[in-house]
Amino acid sequence: MVFELEVLPDESLLVDAAAHRFVAVANTAIEARGAFIVALSGGSTPRSLYAQLAAEPCVSSLDWSRVHILWGDERCVPPDHVSSNYRMARETLLDHVPVPEANVHRIRGEDDPVEAALAYERVLRAELLTPIGPPRAAPGSRIDLVLLGLGHDGHTASLFPGKASLHDNARWVVADHVHAVPMWRVTLTASVMNAAAEVVFLVSGDAKAAIVRTVLEGPRRPQELPAQLIAPTAGRVTWFLDAPAATELGRDPD
Ligand code: 6PG
Secondary structure (H helix, E strand, O other): OEEEEEEEOOHHHHHHHHHHHHHHHHHHHHHHHOOEEEEEOOOOOOHHHHHHHOOOOHHHOOOHHHEEEEEOEEEOOOOOOOOOHHHHHHHHOHHHOOOOHHHEOOOOOOOOHHHHHHHHHHHHHHHOOOOOOOOOOOOOOOOOEEEEOOOOOOOEOOEOOOOHHHHOOOOOEEEEEEOOOOEEEEEEOHHHHOOOOEEEEEEOOHHHHHHHHHHHHOOOOOOOOHHHHOOOOOOEEEEEEEHHHHOOOOOOOO
């Protein structure tokens, strides 16, 4: 695993850096294989990144007909619900870029969560040419870029503290009821995300400074801090932070 930490002075430069990485990884994959497979994150932080990708110069910097869209997780709500990660990506990105509908693979949040997870695992396995067995860290059989955020409790995607799904290495996609939010969520597991070529964490704001330090510099406790599970076996993980989110890094322990 290659680990990178990029701290940008403010949120707009953070978004610039993440957009630049998105376009660079996309074009490398498209040049190499004719396709780019990306798993989008939900929550509020990636909104401005998606809006920037949908605007010039990013929008004409890559061939969107070669882009395949997946999600890292979804809230179990209908696709037009205000909490839907699909709806957020649709409104900020997908409605503004020429990605073929056939390349957009959403998690069906409106269905029974367990069924939705099983169905999405089938979609993922078909997309990654791996009908059976564990995820493979091989070009064309892995996600090129996974976008992730970080919750105040150390969760990422919908991998929440204390959940059995954190250590489910057989499944690619699981459903979990998360008391903390409270709702059912469907999420990719760490094993399929750790097979990815690139993982990008996008974290902004001083409200996240304490958890950023705990996850990156604290003791390893992945059961309590699921973001610590993310370590691509044959890839790169980059933490893109703005200065407020990085304020506590390097500070002497209490
Ligand atoms: C979700 C996300 C989740 C998110 C974090 C951070 O569906 O909510 O996948 O993991 O990235 O909760 O959320 P914010 O960006 O809103 O702080």
